[in-house]
Amino acid sequence: MDTECTAVTSHSSRSRRQVPEVRIHQNPHCPLENRIDQNQERRPPPNWRTNMKADEKLNICRKYYIAGFFLLPIFWLVNFLWHYREAYQEEQFEEQTQIKNYVFKSGVGFLIWAVALTFWIVYFQTQRYYHDWDYLTFNFPTGSP
Incomplete structure (x- = not known):
C-alpha cells in the first residue's frame, strides 16, 4: 500500500x-x-461558539425560541441542541440564565409537539376507516380495512 x-x-x-x-x-x-x-499546518474549521459574544448567542437563542411558535418546532430542537452546552455545561456568564430559560422552554416545547404529532399520526392511521377520513389525504391507499 x-x-x-x-x-x-x-x-x-x-x-x-x-x-x-x-x-x-x-x-x-x-x-x-x-x-x-x-x-502544512492543519487547523480545525472556525467554531461559531468560540467566536461569538454572549449577547449574540442570547439573541440567536431568543430568535430560534420565537420561531418555534410559528408552527416550526424544528427550531426548538435545533435551539436545544445548539445551546445546551452554553446553558448547562459552560462557566457562568451574565446571559446564561436567560439562555437556560430559552433552552429549557425549547426542549419542553419540542417534546410537547413530538408527543402531539405522534398521537395524531397514530390516531389518524388507526381510525381513518371508522370515521371515513380517507378524503383528508392526498394519497389514497388501496386495500381493505
Missing part, C-alpha cells in the same frame, strides 16, 4: 537548453498522512 501512495514524478520532454519540468502526481485515494503536504 505504501508503494501505491508515494508521489510519482514524471519528466516532460526536454530540449537541449531547457531545465526539465517535473510534475508530481498523487493518488487521491491515499490517506492524508501519506501525501506530500505533511508540513
Whole structure:
C-alpha cells in the first residue's frame, strides 16, 4: 500500500537548453498522512461558539425560541441542541440564565409537539376507516380495512 501512495514524478520532454519540468502526481485515494503536504499546518474549521459574544448567542437563542411558535418546532430542537452546552455545561456568564430559560422552554416545547404529532399520526392511521377520513389525504391507499 505504501508503494501505491508515494508521489510519482514524471519528466516532460526536454530540449537541449531547457531545465526539465517535473510534475508530481498523487493518488487521491491515499490517506492524508501519506501525501506530500505533511508540513502544512492543519487547523480545525472556525467554531461559531468560540467566536461569538454572549449577547449574540442570547439573541440567536431568543430568535430560534420565537420561531418555534410559528408552527416550526424544528427550531426548538435545533435551539436545544445548539445551546445546551452554553446553558448547562459552560462557566457562568451574565446571559446564561436567560439562555437556560430559552433552552429549557425549547426542549419542553419540542417534546410537547413530538408527543402531539405522534398521537395524531397514530390516531389518524388507526381510525381513518371508522370515521371515513380517507378524503383528508392526498394519497389514497388501496386495500381493505
